[in-house]
Amino acid sequence: MAGPLSDPRACTPEAQMLKPYACQPDQSRGRLFTESMSTFRSPFQRDRDRIIHSSAFRRLKHKTQVFVEHEGDYYRTRLTHTIEVAQVARTIAGTLGLNTDLAEAVALAHDLGHPPFGHTGEDALAELMAPFGGFDHNAQALRIVTRLERHYADFDGLNLTWETLEGIxxxxxxxxxxxxxxLAEVNAMWDLELATNASAEAQVAAVADDVAYNHHDLHDGLRAGLFTEDDLCELPVLGECFAEVDRRHPGLDPMRRRHEALRRVFGVMVEDVISVAQGRLTSLNPASVDDIRHMDGPIIRFSKPLYQNLKAIKRFLFVRMYRAPSVVEVRKRVTGMINDLFPHFMDDPARLPQEWQADVAAARDQTELARVVLDYVAGMTDRFAIQEHARLFGPSELTDQT
Incomplete structure (x- = not known):
């Protein structure tokens, strides 16, 4: 049964310095299953630690952003991306007087529900699951942390606080x-007030996600040779950042020049978010986290000018990176793999591993069976999905490169 977490031991020194609109750890709405308080960690620190130690978090190492896992060791994976998001979230939250532990926990959990092969895998599974209630990686993350992580003696999932679940x-x-x-399943267990805004900490995690992928997709696209620094110099923000590096460090080594320019882009985004948030918080003067939840739109966001510039950068990346011929070709191949694997296990669920057979036996209809198969396929890493497809359907070009 859920209950408030009011043990004074949960109040860290940091908690005493939080702004009134921050999520206070000693005022958490609690956990679905009541637990004794930690003597040395706040509830949100405990959430963060449980996420880090989860199986789903470890699997992010071999799940990808844009490039498939076999394509090289230098491209971002879901794990490296998640670590970057968490770092940005802590920086922004700390500057604004928000709860850094909650912002970090949401950031660390935000991609747990992603299937293999990035957004390509998500698109394929969404189409396959359309007759069975749909698929969304945010909702799948909730399913993971409330049901699919099965390590604790007293409950399924991680038994995270309401605030962390709300943020996810x-x-x-x-x-x-x-x-x-x-999402409906989790919300039925515990009303997450889905019609309202999230806490400021969760909003920070969302913006940190934007900052991180805008930055690293530029980095990864350059490394993959999909565009050049000269191409980027034609874009807003990027052109100014490269020009500043050239003024300060004429003749700089090309790799250092690239890094220096992109780190400035990173800084522009973070400073913009902080400046906008500080201005809005001062003018609106929220007195509580509920004031944040019931505002007309998010309080943590980019300024309008920077948002328009980032849209131009995203349009460039869409054409030159996300829809580059080499990327599209791999997208077709991995979509075919998902389209083979899902119906294979639907047609004969006895082919699922033994540890999944209890869930298969408990399925009362095709919809519930589809959810079991989805949980299995969505939990695969890129590497395992490729290997499993090769085992069941024969090797492919991707098999030879894993």
Missing amino acids: AKHNGPVPEPWSYA
């Missing part, structure tokens, strides 16, 4: 109905 569900904004089955 709503960090990208209020969630309109109809909800996916996974």
